[in-house]
Amino acid sequence: MAGRSPPRRVTPAHPDPGVVTLGQVAPRLSVLEVSCNRCERRGRLATGRLLAEHGPALPLPDLRRIIAADCPRMQAAQVHDVCGVHFPGLSRLA
DSSP states (O other): TOOOOOOOOOOOOOOOOOTTTTHHHHHTTTTEEESSSSSSSSEEHHHHHHHHHHHOOBHHHHHHHTTTTGGGGGGGSSSOOOOOEGGGGGGGOO
């Protein structure tokens, strides 16, 4: 797409051992389900494409912010009104 900046790859200097990365999830899921518990937004994203765009080191909390960047609730002033985007399929991997 014209005018679109290249994808940002994340390489954490000190990865948090408790944070799941895209590289850890992609080999186990070909499609990542995305859902919001505050609105009707739902979707499925190909993990191969996500890896190509963002790299394997991307922490899933950062991916959540990227996916919901256009959600007005991501900037909500009230904690009870914040965006509820999450990855429901991850619970099946535990």
